Amino acid sequence: MAGSELPHIFLLLNATSTTLAIAEGAPFSIVGGVALALSSLAAIGQVAVIVLASRGRSAISDSLAAAYGDVGLSRSPGWRHWLRAALAPARLRRRSVERTSAIRYGPDRAAHLLDLYRARDLKAAKGFVIHFHGGGFFSGRRSKEARLLMEQLAAAGWIGISADYRLEPAVFPDQVVDAKRVLAWTREHARDYGADPETVVLVGGSAGAHIATICALTAGDPRFQPGFEDADTRVSAVIGLYGYYGPAPTRGLPSAPEDYLSEATGRTSSVDIPPTLIVHGDRDPMVAPAMARTMAEQLRDASADQVVYVELPGGHHTLDRFDSLRCSALTDGVDDFLQRALG
Incomplete structure (x- = not known):
């Protein structure tokens, strides 16, 4: 890639x-x-x-403009953008952002760990953005795909959280239960980090997008909250990056996001489906863009909030691993989407 x-x-x-x-x-x-x-x-x-990579910024800007009726991306790249893109393999860390590693959020000492990103001079946070990594439910780690996005959002005033979750041999719904534990932990400790517990955004890549989307559609569902059924697991917005939205290895529960989309619209109302951003590369060899398009269309049909779909020219899988031209446009687009969706 x-x-x-x-x-x-x-x-x-x-x-x-x-x-x-x-x-x-x-x-x-x-x-x-x-x-x-x-x-x-x-x-x-x-x-x-x-x-093709340079066209990613226009694709994101056009999609945001079409959804919200404005001028698209609020910022244009400067010399720092080009310098960071040129030095992408070095993955320069932002000195203005601090990362606290390996915080436990649940009982599993190996899997229930998260990293927290926040600006060193943060006075009042906008809220939390929680990231779940990809890896096909059998691999991956919290420190890979998330770092660039978490650092940019932290610099913009958000508190970023990148969390691990149980992998195979664990099967669905274990991953979603873990994600809900992260949501519960975040709201429990929000005031400790100077943030409003009401504003919590989920973002996931590949399999992480699958987990994030199901979480967004099942707020308060006791099937995914064993032992913490009363925890508030509502989501303010959800973002899927190069997402997989099909069935997962399961113990018997339906395991595709569309299963819970139909449940959500039948059980409550479309208003309960949060604002959504789906970003996918048009040349993704691992998850066909058609799957992401279908997910976006299904959400649009059901949701009263905006569902923004972006297809990045020339984009492959794990397109946020390096600080590239496309990744820089993506992180700017996520930041702008959150500003529009949440005010």
């Missing part, structure tokens, strides 16, 4: 190796000429990938 998010790095390496080969006279041989031709084709492809 790095090739789709860091094409400028590969282009630079290609140009450097080609220049060295030319300096040594390699292209003047038959083998060298073939190598030069292949290198040129690769460079053309890498430039095309860069062009």
